[in-house]
Amino acid sequence: MSLRVLLVSVNRVLSPVPAYPLGLDHVRAAISPPHVVRVHDLLASGPGSLAAVVREFSPDVIGVSIRNIDDNDAAEQQSFVGDACRLVAELRGLSDARIVLGGAGYSLFPRELVTRCAADYGVVGDGEQLRSLLEVLETGGDPSELPGVQRPGTGVAEPQRVAPPHELSFDGDHFAYYRDHGGVLNLETARGCPYRCAYCSYPLIQGHSLRRAEPRAVARMARVLEERGARYLFLTDSVFNADVEHSLAVAEAFRAEGVRLPWAAFFSCVATPPDYYARLRAAGLEHVEFGTDSLSDRVLRVLRKPFSFAEACAAHAQATAAGPYVAHYFTLGGPEESRETMAECLERAEALTGAVLFFFCGVRIYPGTALHQRAIEDGQVSAEQELLAPAYYQSIGITPEAVREMVEERRRGRLSWVLGAGDPATRLRVDRKRALGKVGPLWEELLALEAARQRLLG
Numbered sequence: 001m002s003l004r005v006l007l008v009s010v011n012r013v014l015s016p017v018p019a020y021p022l023g024l025d026h027v028r029a030a031i032s033p034p035h036v037v038r039v040h041d042l043l044a045s046g047p048g049s050l051a052a053v054v055r056e057f058s059p060d061v062i063g064v065s066i067r068n069i070d071d072n073d074a075a076e077q078q079s080f081v082g083d084a085c086r087l088v089a090e091l092r093g094l095s096d097a098r099i100v101l102g103g104a105g106y107s108l109f110p111r112e113l114v115t116r117c118a119a120d121y122g123v124v125g126d127g128e129q130l131r132s133l134l135e136v137l138e139t140g141g142d143p144s145e146l147p148g149v150q151r152p153g154t155g156v157a158e159p160q161r162v163a164p165p166h167e168l169s170f171d172g173d174h175f176a177y178y179r180d181h182g183g184v185l186n187l188e189t190a191r192g193c194p195y196r197c198a199y200c201s202y203p204l205i206q207g208h209s210l211r212r213a214e215p216r217a218v219a220r221m222a223r224v225l226e227e228r229g230a231r232y233l234f235l236t237d238s239v240f241n242a243d244v245e246h247s248l249a250v251a252e253a254f255r256a257e258g259v260r261l262p263w264a265a266f267f268s269c270v271a272t273p274p275d276y277y278a279r280l281r282a283a284g285l286e287h288v289e290f291g292t293d294s295l296s297d298r299v300l301r302v303l304r305k306p307f308s309f310a311e312a313c314a315a316h317a318q319a320t321a322a323g324p325y326v327a328h329y330f331t332l333g334g335p336e337e338s339r340e341t342m343a344e345c346l347e348r349a350e351a352l353t354g355a356v357l358f359f360f361c362g363v364r365i366y367p368g369t370a371l372h373q374r375a376i377e378d379g380q381v382s383a384e385q386e387l388l389a390p391a392y393y394q395s396i397g398i399t400p401e402a403v404r405e406m407v408e409e410r411r412r413g414r415l416s417w418v419l420g421a422g423d424p425a426t427r428l429r430v431d432r433k434r435a436l437g438k439v440g441p442l443w444e445e446l447l448a449l450e451a452a453r454q455r456l457l458g
Contacts, residue, residue, distance in 0.1 A: 001034075001138055002033070002034040002035045002036055003035045003036070003060040003061055003134055003137070003138060004035070004036045004038075004057060004058060004059045004060045004061070005031060005032075005035050005036065005037045005038075005059060005060065005061045005062075005063060005130075005134070006037075006038050006040060006053070006054065006057055006059035006061070006062045006063070006097070007024045007027060007028060007037060007038070007039045007040070007062075007063045007065065008039075008040050008041075008042065008050070008062060008063065008064050008065065008087070008091075009021040009024055009039070009040070009041040009042060009043065009065050009067070009174075010042060010064060010065060010066055010067065010080070010083060010084050010087055010103075011042075011043060011065075011066075011067040011068065011080075012042055012043045012047075012083075013043075013067075013068065013071075013080075014043075015421060015427060016421070016430070016441060016442070016443070017182045017184045017434075017441065017442075018043060018177070018178055018181050018182055018184070019067065019186070020175075020178040020184070020185050020186045021039075021041055021065060021067070021174070022186040022187070022188065022236060023065060023067075023102075023103060023104075023127050024039050024041075024063075024065055024127075024172075025039075025168045025169070025170060025172070026126075026127055026128060026164070026165055026168070026188075027063065027102070027127040027128060027130055028169075028172075029165050029167070029168055029169070030127070030128035030130065030131050030165070031128075031130055031131045031134060035134060038053070038057050038059075039172040039173070039174060040053050040174075041172070041173075041174035041177070042087075043174075043177070044173070044174035044176075044177035044178070045173070045174065045177075050087075050090065050091075050094075051090075051094055054091065054094040054095050055094070058095075059095060059097045060097055060098070061097055061098050061099075061100060061134065061137065062091055062095065062097045062098070062099050062100070063100045063101075063102055063123075063127075063130060064084065064087060064088060064091070064099060064100070064101050064102070064103075064117075064119070065102055065103040065106075065127075066080070066084050066101060066102070066103040066104075066105040066106040066113065067103050067104055067105050068080055068104075068105045069081060069105040069108060069109065069388065069390075070364075070390050071421075072360075072364050072390075073360065073362075073420050073421060074333075074360070074361055074362025074364075074390075074392045074400065075361065075362075075404075075419075075420050076420070076421075077390055079388075079389070079390070080105070081113070081116070081388055084101075084113070084117055085116055085117040085118075088101075088117040088118060088119055089118070092118070098120040098121065098137065099119045099120050099121075100119065100120065100121045100122065100123060100130065100133065101113055101114055101117060101119045101121070101122040101123070101150075102122065102123040102127050102130065103127070104205050106122060106123075106124075107124045107125055107204070107205045108201055108204060108205065108366055108367065109367070109387070109388055110122045110124045110150040110156055111150060111155075111156070112386055112388050113388075114150050114151065114152050115152045115153070116388075118152075119152075120151070121133060121143065121149055121150065121151055122149070122150035122151075122156075123148055123149060123150075124148045124149075124150055124156050124159050125148050125159030125160075125161065125205060125206065125207070126148070126159065126160065126161060126162050126191070126206070128162050129146075129147060129148040129149070129159060129160055129162075132146050132147070132149075132160075133146060133149055145157060147159055147160040148160055159207075161191070161192065161206070161207045161209065161211060162191075162211065163190075163191065163211035163212060163213060164188045164189065164190070164191060164211070164212075164213040164218075165213075166213065166214055166217040167217065167220075167221065168221055168224075170185075170221075170224060170225060170228060175228065179228070179229045179230060179231075182232075182434060182439060183229075183230060183231030183232050183439040184230075184231075184232045184233070184234055184439060184440065184441075185225045185230040185232070185233055185234075186233070186234050186235075186236050187218060187221055187222060187225070187233055187234075187235055187236070188213065188235070188236050188237060189212070189213050189215070189218050189235055189237050189240070189246070189247070189250045190210050190211060190212045190213060190237050190242070190243065190246060191206045191207075191210070191211045191237075191238075192206045192207045192208060192209050192210045192211055192238070193206065193208065193210075193238040193239055193242060194208055194209070194210060194242055195239065195242070195268065195304075195305075195306050196208070196304050196370070197291075197293075197303055197304050197305055197306075198302065198303045198304045198334075198335070198369060198370040198371045198374070199303065199331070199334065199363050199364065199365070199366070199369055199370075199371040199393075200366075200369065201366045201369065202238040203238075204366065204368050204369070206238060210242060210243055210246075212243065212246050215246070215249040215250045215252070215253035216253045216256070216257070218250055218253060219250070219253035219254050219256065219257035219259055220257060222254060222257070222259045222261060222263075223257050223258070223259055225261070226259060226260065226261050230261060231261065231439040232261060232262055232263065232264075232286075232439040232440045233261050233262070233263035233264075234263065234264050234265070234441075235250075235263060235264070235265040237265060237266065238266065239266055239267065239268045239291070240265035240266055240267055241267050241268060241270065241272060241276070242268070244272055244273065244276065247265075247280070248276070248279055248280070251279055251280045251282075251283035251284075251285070252279075252283065254283040254284055255282065255283050259283075259284060260284065261284060262284050262285075262286035262287075262439075262440060263284050263285060263286060263287075264285070264286055264287035264288070264289060264440065264441055265285070265287075265288070265289070266289050266291060267288055267289065267290050267291070267315070267319075268290070268291060268305075268306060268307065268315075269290055269291075269292055269305075269307040269311055269312040269314075269315040269316070270306050270307050270311065270315070271307070271311055271314065271315075272315070272318065274318065276318065277318050277319045277321075277322035277324065278321075278322040278323075280322070280324075281322040281323050281324055285322075285324045286324055286325065286440060287324055287325045287326075287327070287440060287441050287443075287444070288319045288324050288325070288326045288327070289327050289329065289441075290312070290315065290316070290319075290326070290327065290328045290329065291329055292312055292328040292329060292330060293305060293329070293330055293331045294330060294331070294332070294341070294345050295309050295312060295344065295345040295348035295349060296309070296341040296342075296344045296345045296348075297309050298336055298341055299334070299335075299336055299337060299341050299345070302334070302335045302336045303331075303334060303335070304370060309348060312328075313348075313351065313352075316328070316352050316355065320353075320354050320355065325355075325356075325443075325444035325447070326354065326355040326356075327355055327356040327357070327358060327441075327443055328349075328352055328355055328356075328357050328358070329358045329360070330345070330349075330357065330358065330359045330360065331360050331362075331363050332345070332359060332360065332361050332362075332403050332407070333361050333362050333363060333392075333393070333394070333395055333398065333400055333403040334363035334371070334393050334395060335363075335371070335374055335378075335393060335395060336395065336397070337395040337397055337398055337403070338395065338397030338398050339397070339398055339402070339406070341397075342398060342402075342403060342406050343406070346406060346407065346410040349410075349417075354447070355416070355447075356416045356417075356418065356443045356444065356446050356447060357416065357417050357418065358418045358420070358421075358443075359407045359411075359417065359418065359419050359420070360420055361400055361403045361404050361407065361419070361420070362392035362393075362400055362403075363392060363393045364390055364391075364392055365380075365381060365387055365391045365392065365393055366387065367387050371393060372387075374393070375391070375393055378396075380393060380394060404419065407419055413453075414450055414453075415429075415446045415449045415450040415453060416446045416447050416449075416450040418443075418446065426446070429445065429446070429449060430442045430443065430445055430446070433445050
């Protein structure tokens with residue numbers, strides 16, 4: 001016996017690039033066969049197409065993937081919860097199918113979202129756990145004790161953690177949209193994060209233990225994507241260099257399989273072998289995105305980052321010398337931040353030459369993190385407070401307004417120093433390059449524009 005399962009991707013965010021819903025490919029591979037599965041992507045197909053798909057497919061179960069809760073930007077504070085709940089309500093009017101929530105955003109607030117959206121179930125963590133839930137639903141059993149499954153008004157058993165799959169088909173109708181709108185496709189080489197940064201939600205979603213994909217399997221999937229028209233890859237690991245040897249093995253597998261696609265990944269500024277970035281560059285690494293957060297050792301310690309200012313500088317030097325484009329992401333205004341630590345960070349940032357620097361003012365509080373506990377102890381949130389509505393930690397040493405003012409004063413109009421996700425003019429500059437057919441994150445275009453600005457200034 002099999003069920004008809006419709007998997008729906010809710011995400012419709014276009015910036016900085018449309019994000020391919022790789023997680024739904026993982027779920028589809030885990031449950032089909034025996035189940036009949038269809039993927040429907042609201043970004044690729046548009047919201048108006050959903051009703052026709054539900055009527056034609058007549059699903060028994062509908063999985064709704066919630067990628068993001070909000071934009072994680074204190075300046076804009078755009079929430080996506082209402083969109084998800086309205087979608088579930090629409091599905092209730094179209095079908096009697098049981099509705100299951102999942103995705104990274106959902107996994108941070110499983111109890112709150114399964115209740116607020118009036119869903120039947122939720123799958124916390126790795127989406128492949130849906131297979132066990134479907135087996136129980138087929139037989140009419142009790143899913144209450146299943147790992148990672150949430151029901152309204154109940155707790156949730158510890159999720160099962162699995163490794164990324166060895167093979168994906170990428171045959172959904174939505175594939176062409178991402179191939180033709182930016183050309184960026186995603187792959188995952190490992191799940192989990194061994195680090196314990198105070199604010200970070202990744203270990204809550206994926207756990208602390210690393211589950212690695214087989215490097216040659218990753219390279220074969222990259223070749224499939226390349227053959228199907230992908231022009232760029234983003235490796236979606238929480239921290240690509242969390243296991244240096246595995247990341248090098250992935251790079252070597254890319255070379256052995258003849259993968260020619262340029263690619264990017266997230267990195268930590270932890271110590272690596274002197275030739276590390278050069279070896280990745282030889283395998284196609286085009287963009288390095290460092291989660292740096294601060295260059296003040298005092299703040300780095302409070303945020304529980306696994307590196308120091310000196311190590312951040314060393315990582316920057318190694319990466320830029322190897323040739324890929326480099327960006328650093330800063331998260332300012334958290335615990336122990338002050339005018340002194342801000343001045344120290346911004347002064348030291350001047351040494352990060354040849355990179356794009358993104359400054360986000362405000363640290364989002366997620367439940368279950370060390371920052372959440374700190375915020376409770378400091379009286380900024382209560383232990384009972386629901387954090388679906390974004391709450392940002394407020395340092396007693398400096399106001400959010402002063403943080404932004406100090407960044408603006410220091411950047412002095414430089415296009416390669418970006419406040420938040422960038423103002424509309426900055427985004428327009430990058431979008432114009434994308435419209436001309438350029439692929440990848442494209443924030444490196446800000447370096448070229450800044451160089452041109454400097455030439456005009458003399």
